[in-house]
Amino acid sequence: MNNNETIVVIGAGQAGFQVTASLRQSGFKGRLVIIGDESNIPYQRPPLSKAYLKHQADETSIQLRPAEFYSENDIKLVCGDTVEHINRKLKTVLTKGGRSFNYDKLVLATGTRPRELTIEGSNLQGVHSLRSFLHAANLRDDISSNQNIVIIGGGFIGLEVAACAAGLGKNVTVLEYSSRLMERAVSPVSSEFFKSYQQSIGVNVVTGARITKLTGSERVQQVHLENGETIDCDLVLVGVGALPNIELAQAAGLDCDNGILVDEFAVTSDPDILSAGDCTNHPNQYAGGRFRLESVQNAIDQAKVVASTLLGQRVAYHIAPWFWSDQGEIKLQTVGLPIGTDQYVVRGDLEQRKFSVFHYRQGKLIAVESINSAGDHMVARKLITAGISPIPEKVSALDVELKSLLAS
Incomplete structure (x- = not known):
């Protein structure tokens, strides 16, 4: 696309922010607009259930970037307004506040809502x-x-x-x-x-x-x-799960099924509309089919794919999903998707609160969860990404250095 075009992003969460940041980092000079229904500028959600509740973070410290980032990078940030209608024929979006924005390309990063x-x-x-x-x-x-x-x-x-x-x-x-x-x-x-x-x-x-x-x-x-x-x-x-915000996409006639359906390049059923983040249902080789992920990693990496697609650099989204959760003194890190696990082995010591669980399906390593074992997690990400499946006996043997299995 050329630098005279306008890209409008609906949703000012992690994915929406990342799309615009990646576009500017890649040299796109056209008009960028982010529209978010919250009054806050884009912020990190993970601290909300941890550091923020413990008064170890505040509204400013969780911001993805300070307010001046948007003005300095010529990104129009519209907070506290909700897009109510997409006119695909005229290529306009209308907000609850009565504003209208024209677009050449539109990105839906509408996220989820609590069930x-x-x-x-x-x-x-x-x-x-x-x-x-x-x-x-x-x-x-x-x-x-x-x-x-x-x-x-x-x-x-x-x-x-x-x-x-x-x-x-x-x-x-x-x-x-x-x-x-x-x-x-x-x-x-x-x-x-x-x-x-x-x-x-x-x-x-x-x-x-x-x-x-x-x-x-x-x-x-x-x-x-x-x-x-x-x-x-x-x-x-x-806290019983989340539902994807797909109503706007559905009303616009886009294909949806437990999320906004996109291809591996994050393009919806309308070639001028892309989508990223928790709201998307995308082809995922680690799930063996279509899948909807709710994670920071997915929001960031899929948003980068959106930016690449918009810039004409068609890079398919095939990244091993990973996630983390902090519960008190315990850090859980996962990689892959434990779908259809028929065998798992444990490496480490549960009593010491430091171990990993390796999931296999028909002999193939498909997922690893690590508890207070960051080193295991980093090696596991490399194993899953490379498609390496070391035999379970070696994985569980503590006298075998885990990273040595990368050469398997």
């Missing part, structure tokens, strides 16, 4: 979700003035907040529907390890929990379970 509870009492005061800075600010204030916290959902967000709240001296209960924590993301070994760790810092963990309703006068006071048990609480955090 909501649909049970009785889910609209009571004191029932929180966590996605945005405003969510986090409200949650932090509420945690500071309340003692008994129930977290519905034993995934990454729920467990990160649980560890933070326990560290602040709160009484915390985690209720997980499945039989184990983080069931879709980690092995049974790691699920049990994190359950034991959370319990060791004072968190009450209940798996197989069936919640029927929340009750209270105006503010939530009790969580009711199917088995008849009730749990007293002052505050509830709902």
Whole structure:
């Protein structure tokens, strides 16, 4: 594309920011517009469930770049306004605030929203979700003035907040529907390890929990379970997953299915509209088909692919997915996707809280989760990316240096 064209990015999160930053870094001189529905300038979301809740980060420190970055790089940043309509024929977008922007190319980086509870009492005061800075600010204030916290959902967000709240001296209960924590993301070994760790810092963990309703006068006071048990609480955090924001794309007639469908170059069913980040459903060789990822890594790397495609440099998106989660003193790092695992082996020492779990499917290494083992994680990323599958016996043998297996 030429430097007289206009690129409009809808969504001012990690992916939307990265698209514009990469375009400018690559020398694009055309007009760039980012439109975000939050009043904040683009910021990092991971600290919201960790450092921010512990008052170790603030609104400024989590910004991806300071405000002057956008003016210095001639990026028009529109905050606090929501795009309500895309006119593909006229190539315009219209916002709730009545503004209209023309585009030559459009990028959808609309992200996700928290999945909501649909049970009785889910609209009571004191029932929180966590996605945005405003969510986090409200949650932090509420945690500071309340003692008994129930977290519905034993995934990454729920467990990160649980560890933070326990560290602040709160009484915390985690209720997980499945039989184990983080069931879709980690092995049974790691699920049990994190359950034991959370319990060791004072968190009450209940798996197989069936919640029927929340009750209270105006503010939530009790969580009711199917088995008849009730749990007293002052505050509830709902962390039961996220839904992709695809309504705008659907209304514009773009192909969607659990996300905005894109090809390996991040192009949608309209060649002038691209998409990146949590909202996309893309071909993923590590999943063996289409997949929707929710991670910082995916947002950044797919956004870079968007920028390359816009600049005429068609670089396919085939990057091994990786992720991390900090829960108190424990850092979990994962690479690959543990889909269809039929064997896994452990390397390291669970008692020392330092180990890795290697997932195999039909003899092929497909994923690795590392706990307090950054060195293992870095080697694992190289193994997965290169398609190297060392035999499980060598992986689990501590007298075999892991990086030596890169030559397998």
